[in-house]
Amino acid sequence: DNGFMYLLHPDCEYVFQLEREERHCLQYITEHDNNHSCLPFWDSLACWPYAVVGETVRTECPDVFSILGNKTGSVSRNCSSIGWSQPFPPYRIACIVEDDIDVPEYFATVKLIYSIGYGTSLVFLSIAVLILVLFRKLRCARNCIHIQLFVTFMLKAVAVFIKDATLFASDDTDHCTLSTAACKASVVFCHYCVMANFFWLLVEALYLNSLLLSSFHHSHRCLWGFGLLGWGVPLVFIIMWIGSRMYFEDTECWDINEDSPYWWIIKGPIVVSIVVNFILFMNIIKILIQKLNPRLIQFNNSDQYKRLTKSTLLLIPLFGTHYMVFNFLPDYFNITVRICIELCMGSFQGLIVAILYCFLNKEVQKEIRVRWMKWQDNSYGAVLPGAKGSQMDTPF
Numbered sequence: 594d595n596g597f598m599y600l601l602h603p604d605c606e607y608v609f610q611l612e613r614e615e616r617h618c619l620q621y622i623t624e625h626d627n628n629h630s631c632l633p634f635w636d637s638l639a640c641w642p643y644a645v646v647g648e649t650v651r652t653e654c655p656d657v658f659s660i661l662g663n664k665t666g667s668v669s670r671n672c673s674s675i676g677w678s679q680p681f682p683p684y685r686i687a688c689i690v691e692d693d694i695d696v697p698e699y700f701a702t703v704k705l706i707y708s709i710g711y712g713t714s715l716v717f718l719s720i721a722v723l724i725l726v727l728f729r730k731l732r733c734a735r736n737c738i739h740i741q742l743f744v745t746f747m748l749k750a751v752a753v754f755i756k757d758a759t760l761f762a763s764d765d766t767d768h769c770t771l772s773t774a775a776c777k778a779s780v781v782f783c784h785y786c787v788m789a790n791f792f793w794l795l796v797e798a799l800y801l802n803s804l805l806l807s808s809f810h811h812s813h814r815c816l817w818g819f820g821l822l823g824w825g826v827p828l829v830f831i832i833m834w835i836g837s838r839m840y841f842e843d844t845e846c847w848d849i850n851e852d853s854p855y856w857w858i859i860k861g862p863i864v865v866s867i868v869v870n871f872i873l874f875m876n877i878i879k880i881l882i883q884k885l886n887p888r889l890i891q892f893n894n895s896d897q898y899k900r901l902t903k904s905t906l907l908l909i910p911l912f913g914t915h916y917m918v919f920n921f922l923p924d925y926f927n928i929t930v931r932i933c934i935e936l937c938m939g940s941f942q943g944l945i946v947a948i949l950y951c952f953l954n955k956e957v958q959k960e961i962r963v964r965w966m967k968w969q970d971n972s973y974g975a976v977l978p979g980a981k982g983s984q985m986d987t988p989f
Contacts (some may be wrong), residue, residue, distance in 0.1 A: 608762055608769050610656060614640065622843035623932040631672035638684060644672035654688035671876055704757070710940025711750035718743045718750075718943050729962045732817060737795075738800050739950050741823055745790040746943030752783040753940075758847070769845075776846040781835060788827035795866045796823045798873040805880040826862070 618640030631644040639655045651669045666687040671678040680687075688976060722743050725736045759779040785892045796819045803815065838847050838854035951957055 597663055610716040611637070613632070614655065630674070631677050634677070639668065639702070641677065644677075646674055648672045654684070675872060692752060706821075707753070708939040709935045710937065710944070711753050714943030714947070715747055715750040717947040717952075718747045722747070724947075724951060724957060724961070727824055728957075728964070730960055731957060735800070737816060738819060739794060741820070742790075742793045742797055743825075743943070743947065743951075745786065745793045746946060748786040749790050750940075750943060751784040753777070755779050756783050772845050777838075781831065782845045785827055785831045785832070788831065788859060788863060789824060791863050791866045792827055793823040795870050795873075798870050798877070802873055802880075805877060830862050831857055 615635050618633070618635040621640060622635075625633060625643060630646045631641075631648075633643045634641055639652055640653070641650060644650050649669055649671050651667050653667050655903070666682075668680045668682065668684060668687045670680055722740055725740050725743075756779045759773075759776050799822075800815070800819065808837050834855060837858060842853060842855060
């Protein structure tokens with residue numbers, strides 16, 4: 594899986610890669626005769642072909658090392674009268690793998706980091722949604738769209754926790770080969786939440802474009818359309834993907850999608866949304882450069898455009914610009930970096946969005962400050978009559 598949806602449980606890719614290589618090796622062995630001094634065999638990492646006495650066979654580092662970001666060098670074996678020699682240089686040296694590497698421990702650390710990230714994001718996003726919903730003065734089309742985006746980040750975090758609880762419920766469970774209804778349902782829910790998140794990021798970009806194109810008085814008419822785009826379109830593609838998996842690829846937990854044409858039912862729309870988002874951001878920057886020119890804008894609109902400029906510039910790094918890079922790279926290009934960005938850094942994306950678009954928002958801060966002062970007035974007004982009057986004299 595490329596970039597944005599890399600792996601639901603990435604340690605399994607290590608296992609499945611070895612299994613694929615082993616199957617190919619066994620097929621190779623059955624297709625060749627055994628009239629050679631050194632027979633072909635699988636050594637748990639690489640497949641060695643037949644050879645004659647005195648021959649040195651050289652093979653590139655196995656593809657599985659690319660999962661850890663390393664696939665350099667080569668390993669050799671000599672064919673002697675007593676059989677194959679030991680590989681030289683050893684895999685750890687030839688393929689640049691550190692002596693203390695521990696694949697299960699590495700993925701356990703990744704799981705811990707993204708669990709902390711999603712948990713923290715879920716708490717802050719929940720508070721942000723409550724603030725935007727409960728404070729009446731904050732209810733507007735812009736914040737309504739922000740709420741939908743916050744909810745998708747929350748659902749994405751919940752989906753990850755549900756998926757982990759299903760796959761890692763017991764140490765005895767082989768989560769790489771698990772195939773139950775609950776497991777498949779958790780994967781479907783996870784895919785839908787991720788897809789909805791990307792489409793609501795697209796909605797944010799579309800809405801900003803509509804604002805900058807002076808469509809301020811018609812924005813409420815688009816909310817239903819935005820809702821269908823953000824929630825409905827992903828649902829349609831998810832239903833299509835479920836049908837394709839049920840009838841054509843009902844394997845494992847529906848989480849392994851390598852070389853599957855049906856995976857593009859989900860991946861395709863997300864790739865399109867990323868590209869469209871990028872184009873919209875370029876358009877936003879172009880419009881802002883034009884409108885923020887003092888000779889082209891009216892004085893009463895300058896504050897509005899400056900505020901939109903700040904919001905837009907803050908949104909750019911959060912709208913998946915890094916996916917534009919990773920999405921078009923080969924499948925096994927520096928996978929450790931992908932895992933770090935998508936699962937670790939990406940888990941804190943909701944936290945960053947909540948801070949930037951709620952807690953640091955001046956309108957939100959002002960409303961909280963007003964509510965706090967009113968609460969203080971109601972609490973101390975009856976006991977300290979003079980205190981209320983003294984507060985009335987302040988410029989606030």
